[in-house]
Amino acid sequence: MENSGRLFEGDVIAPDQYLDIFTRTNNLEPEQELMLAILADAIECVLKYCDEPIPLRAKLFSEAHDWLFAQDERDPFSFLNVCDTLNFNPNYLRRGIQAKMQAKLVQSPLPIMESQGRMKRVGARIRMRGSPAPRSRAGL
Numbered sequence: 676m677e678n679s680g681r682l683f684e685g686d687v688i689a690p691d692q693y694l695d696i697f698t699r700t701n702n703l704e705p706e707q708e709l710m711l712a713i714l715a716d717a718i719e720c721v722l723k724y725c726d727e728p729i730p731l732r733a734k735l736f737s738e739a740h741d742w743l744f745a746q747d748e749r750d751p752f753s754f755l756n757v758c759d760t761l762n763f764n765p766n767y768l769r770r771g772i773q774a775k776m777q778a779k780l781v782q783s784p785l786p787i788m789e790s791q792g793r794m795k796r797v798g799a800r801i802r803m804r805g806s807p808a809p810r811s812r813a814g815l
Contacts, residue, residue, distance in 0.1 A: 710757045717743055718772060725776045743772060
């Protein structure tokens with residue numbers, strides 16, 4: 676019974692030992708963090724701007740899409756090399772991105788604007804360019 680008080684005493688632990696216990700074991704190197712940021716930005720651009728007709732956004736989409744689906748391995752920051760460095764399966768990521776893009780395109784039923792076409796969204800309606808504006812019945 677004389678040692679029962681020691682049962683509830685705290686363990687003595689050095690700060691370094693405490694940090695070793697509660698820090699991540701898979702720290703990324705700075706180059707890997709940069710690669711992860713590039714990958715995340717490309718995926719965000721593709722998913723965010725896949726249905727945007729605005730030229731700047733379409734350019735961002737096109738550049739990100741080309742990078743994500745390129746088969747080139749010569750550049751150290753190519754998609755395939757980034758995936759290899761981060762231990763990601765590039766085909767799995769590509770399938771997921773394509774599925775998300777398809778789902779997003781299916782959800783937007785009406786085109787906002789066609790650059791070469793004659794359709795233009797006006798309020799909640801789509802009107803052909805060059806056609807007269809709808810007349811109100813009050814003026815007849």
